[in-house]
Amino acid sequence: MKEFNFPDNIKNSPLRTVKKGEILLRNGELPAELYYVVSGCLRGYILDQKGKEHIFIFAPEDWIIGDQGSLLNSAPALFNIDAIEDTTVRVIRHLNNIKLEDVDRGSLIQMNKKFQNRILALQTRIIQLLSSSAEERYTSFVQTYPNLLQRVPQKMIASYLGITPEGLSRVRKKIAGKK
Amino acid sequence: MKEFNFPDNIKNSPLRTVKKGEILLRNGELPAELYYVVSGCLRGYILDQKGKEHIFIFAPEDWIIGDQGSLLNSAPALFNIDAIEDTTVRVIRHLNNIKLEDVDRGSLIQMNKKFQNRILALQTRIIQLLSSSAEERYTSFVQTYPNLLQRVPQKMIASYLGITPEGLSRVRKKIAGKK
């Protein structure tokens, strides 16, 4: 059997605990690891020219986060990852550090599937950003991630949705009035 | 050698010519093929509830387009593909119709890389939609796809950028004034 087996590798990866607010990956660094979230929640975000945060992904339990964009080639990370809650992750040695010959076919297929799902999710998000109002995006978020709603501060949800905290507050007020 | 080899497979795939306006994939159909664009240009888009088109990808020369989201599992297409120009494509038999065992490791690695690049592009686009004004998105588009600018009707670029044709017209006017 090949050295690196994707799903098995996760189960056997070392655990690490991360305090709320702790940064796991900084924009510009060479990413060396991926993180499988056992409990808690991480986020991926960038800072724009004006220093404003833009969250493009939440990673709660059972998600893998990391700069998959540079998974098989060495490139500096394009975004930051930190912990929204106290979090336990499994640290997956980055593929950069593994010879491709040592990755077995099953793992490659698994990764392909993971990538597909991510592509699907990202595409869906783009379409939503293109076609939906702030209110529609919020209600869709509520339906898709009902559990995150309780756990993630509103201002971060606002960031994820591409609106201001004030904007989200008003959207919520409006929706509450509808019921 | 395995039956299916990704890059070679493209070169050996049968050619098909597509007239401008011709539809290659319809939302809801089971996608059976991917398309490698030899010349011309395709687009991927969805229709929202109001029947409005939202283009989320252009596929000019040397792009592969298809419902990669359901590449390795059978699922109905979530979007439409049609031709913006008279186009020549190479038709790649969909992986659904190929036993995974027949896909060689090299192909899987190639596909992984393709997927990564797509993920990167999609992520970049999301961040841009979250953080940039219509004008910024347009100038970025001009820089990224200077050649598409000449070939794609303005209203389609507007759709891709998530603004109205009128909006794009005004943005262009404003930029022209700045020079």
Added chain:
DNA sequence: CGATTTTTTGAATCATATCAACGTACGTGG
């Protein structure tokens, strides 16, 4: 608890959409 952060609310403003009208370009059939 007190201090800090988050959320809410109000008022003014801005970016972009909408609707309608007009000119222009385009391709299609005669």
Added chain:
DNA sequence: CCACGTACGTTGATATGATTCAAAAAATCG
């Protein structure tokens, strides 16, 4: 190859959704 019809791009007037700034209320943290 021209003429017509349709699609495309522009412009103006108005409407709207969302932002910004400021301040107060509410929640959270140490």
